[in-house]
Amino acid sequence: MRHSTALRARLDGPEIIVLPGAYDALSARLAQQAGFDAVFTTGFGFSAAALGAPDYGLLTASEVLDRVRPIVAAVDVPLVADMDTGYGNPLNVVRTVRECVSAGVAGIILEDQEWPKKCGHFEGKRVIPAEEQVQKLHAAVDARGDDDLVIIGRTDARAPLGLEEAIRRGRLYHEAGADVVFVEAPQSIDELKAVREAIPDAPLFANMIEGGKTPLLSTTELQELGYGMVVFPLAALFSAAKAVAATFRALHDEKTTASRVDALTGFHEFEQIVGAPDWHELEARYGVTEGAG
DSSP states (O other), X not given: OOXXXXXXXHTTSSSOEEEEEESSHHHHHHHHHTTOSOEEEOHHHHHHHHHSOOSSSOXXXXXXXXXXXXXXXXXXXXXXXXXTTOSSSHHHXXXXXXXXXXXXXXXXXXXXXXXXXXXXXXXXXXXXXXXXXXXXXXXXXXXXXXXXOEEEEEEOTHHHHOHHHHHHHHHHHHHTTOSEEEEOOOOSHHHHHHHHHHOTTSOBEEEOOTTSSSOOOOHHHHHHHTOOEEXXXXXXXXXXXXXXXXXXXXXXXXXXXXXXXXXXXXXXXXXXHTTHHHHHXXXXXXXXXXXXX
């Protein structure tokens, strides 16, 4: 079964789909090994990891896809990819969607920000006319062909145009073919409820960013509010940044990492994480020996 088909089947299930955010293949493998049955690629994380820069639309479509493909290959669960605005007009969306289907992506987010976009919890966002986004969603639906790629229609209109307009767009995007509706950055539990009440016939997507504009709720709380999918896109990135910074400070100040050993993944444990035993087995099967060319 295609991963997209498996993900689509879960949209009608009773349990909320929880997506941990991965910014590279290693973090995606760690998510799967922790027990998650789906993962998410974060554009914020890609920008930080690849460029050391904020999520300001600095990565191109090809750069994003070059990072998505090895993540798809690294895990055995459905992957939802943040495809920003689709990187242009409906024709660009067609190519983006076709590339995602070819790569084995299970679902994508397409948002209505002007390009270059910004992180949904940054200030100063601007959105395109809703009618333009509707055409981009029509293009996405056509471009996926017979694949079950799940299309998540996202609107960032809450900040610049208000909640009422964001809800209107959410309805429009669902009518245009979005399988899931994502109203970005509601600013209270009441607003989360208002979105659910106003869009009762579509699976809803929530974005939980630690320190962001939306209250940080548990997956259970969101399911009780009627949401069908939730992403925690930056928890891994923020965790890694803090841990790496602490280790580098210790190395700089103490001239050794000895004080950090207990905080580090062990060498042999890390071998298990990256699947080294499987590669050792292949070495033995194919007679690979040290020094062989």
